[in-house]
Amino acid sequence: MATEPIGRPSPGTAPRSTLDGALRLLDYWTTAYRRTWKGSAVSSFVVPLLYVLAMGVLLGGFVEADPATLEGATSYLAFVVPGMVAAQSMTTVFGEVTYPVMGMVKWHKTYYAMTAGPLAVPHVVLAHLGFVAFRVAVTAAVFLAVVTPFGVHESWWGVLLAFPAQVLIGLAFAAPIYAFSAGLKDESAFALVFRLGMIPLFLFSGAFFPVANLDQPLETLAVLTPLWHGVDLTRMLTLGTLEAGPALVHVAYLGGLVVLGWWWALRRLERRMVV
């Protein structure tokens, strides 16, 4: 009743760790996700199918390449599927950590509400990146499952490992782009990020053709992009052509991006919010 004292027990508590704080944001993210997941559910099934049909089956029908030139794939379809999986992990992330981050810090001020209580910037960043990881995991799992009937997976354990690899690829993009977005004053830069960042990466990082087809120095440039490392890692896994050395380089490269991005994200968001 309204006459009961409002100032009764149960004050809040400071979080015990960054993880503890981030977990307190779980209910926010599940509540918000429950409002939006239906919008993305259908497309996450249909888009992989469309890609596989258009690029793999129809376009692939014109590609009669010697498997030796397809990095060990027995068909163009088997070659292009891991490329598309990894590329999708990247594009999902671009969507999640550009406009939504600006929305929560600038337009809706959601982050300010989250940090008015005992939580602080690191909890907010960890929870948001955790949600992005979850989104990547869902889209990757759906993609890998949807293409299974096309017989493109050469190795079942490879496919199982390709799944966590997608989360790593996703976070390798998510953390630095998140950092960029967190400090950005004006959203017009996002159009450039998509056009000059995401689309060239998508097209030229070896997802759709072997990077060896590029002339120097473009090939070297392609091999330096994070998406190429993600594509090559995913491809080695689904084709069952895993080599420890290159795989470790990929994981270290992508992991390094996560760490650097995390550090940069905390710095940028704190500068923005703690004034």
Place this chain on the structure above:
Amino acid sequence: MTLSEPGSMIHAADLRKSFGGFEAVRGIDVDVRPGEAFGFLGPNGAGKSSTMRMVAAVSPVSGGTLRILGMDPATDGPAIRARIGVCPQEDTLDTELTVWENLFVYGRYFGLPKAEVREKVEELLEFVQLTDKAKAMVDDLSGGMKRRLTIARSLVNSPELLLLDEPTTGLDPQARHVVWDRLFRLKQQGVTLVLTTHYMDEAEQLTDRLVVMDKGLIVAEGSPLALIAEHSTREVAELRFPVAAEGGTHEPLAESVADLAERVEVLPDRLLLYTHDGEETMAKVHERGLEPIATLVRRSTLEDVFLRLTGRTLVD
């Protein structure tokens, strides 16, 4: 004084806030006692929000001492924020969630168990009279309802200290009264209220004690009545004239009645005659043949205090 008074909810000594080279709060001393309703009254830009954000432990102190509930915000920010309630000047409600969801997720930020938060949410919805709006989206609420929801949200952790930055700015008079009524109840329950406002009536209605802030400094401190008694006369005779022509003032008019009042303030459209007996002063004004387009005799308010102290009006 640099040591905190025992039991002081907020203790600030020579508190300062700079943004780059600009000093928004230029050394203020404040002590808020448990259970009181304390106000910061001042015009836009006085530094009220900058002060409140430091007290809310979200904005680092640039200079001086600040203790909240006896703790230092520089080192105990999370512990302080866990125990206070905050209504920021700008709404930070989540427009994509319902009223109920806004309260629930916010309660979870404080580390409270789900069952306890659910119970608290029902209680708070009742308290701010939004029970029947529980499932409504925030976007569909009126300004007054949003403000009440923000207040409910700030109470989710049963705070001992509630900070309200301009709690009724932008609300219509009826909605303001509903908010005031809720704040009175909280005060009765022993919650310490600290609010900022640029409305003198809000300060008079709600606060036991207030400071008048201007340009980052405190220019006066006391209860509303004491401030009026100290810095103004009992009554004011207002004489309204057509707005002075470009370049001109009503200064000559003021001189012609200067001896009728303790003090005369000249505004572009009015003379304010500060006097003990407004009716008597007004009668003498008419005897002198002045012909204002309208007249009003009223009690002195905090607006008059502010005008006296700064030479400017609170709301422009």
